[in-house]
Amino acid sequence: MKTVLISIFCSVIFMSNGFSQAKAEKDKLKYEAEMEKKKKEYISEFVGTLKVDDFQKEIIKQQMESYFTELQKINMIAGLRDFERKTYVQNLDDSHFRDLKAMITEEQMSKIMDALKGKWDRSEEKKKKKKEKKRKKKNKS
Structure with missing residues (x-):
């Protein structure tokens, strides 16, 4: 009887552990x-x-989606020191957008890099759009 109770208890514990992992x-x-x-x-x-x-x-x-994928791969590498990780990210920054740099202006490229680094502010961009619309309305009048 003891072995039955112990085995039931152990099976309940293992099943609950499996459910929590799932x-x-x-x-x-x-x-x-x-x-x-x-x-x-x-x-x-x-x-x-x-x-x-x-x-x-x-x-x-x-290009931005592939950049984030490559950045995620770099961050998933185990055992990288901080300066090594920064070097890999810098190499990615330098090489990933070479083709794109030929197609767009330097201002747009810096805006893209700011967005990739998290420096782009959505709310500030919305404010700029509202101001532009107001200016256009004034100029039409």
């Missing part, structure tokens, strides 16, 4: 999907603010 995995996948959605939204909002044609916007979107 829940953690499910939460992780949900979080990753949410972050991917936010990343795409961020990129599309940012690219919408650039004054380039649709073809260039699509290329910029693709």
Whole structure:
């Protein structure tokens, strides 16, 4: 009887542990999907603010998405020291947008790099758009 109770107790513990791991995995996948959605939204909002044609916007979107993928790979490398990681990121910054630099202005390229580094402010961009609309309305009157 003791062995039956002990085996039931152990099986309950192992099953609850398995369920918690499955829940953690499910939460992780949900979080990753949410972050991917936010990343795409961020990129599309940012690219919408650039004054380039649709073809260039699509290329910029693709380049930014691939940049974030490469950056994630660099950050996932275990055992990298901080200065090594910074070196890899700097090399990525220097080499990843070479083709794009030939297509767009230096001002737009610096704006893209600011967005990649997290220095782009959505609310500030919205304020600028509102001011431009007000100016255009005044000039039409």
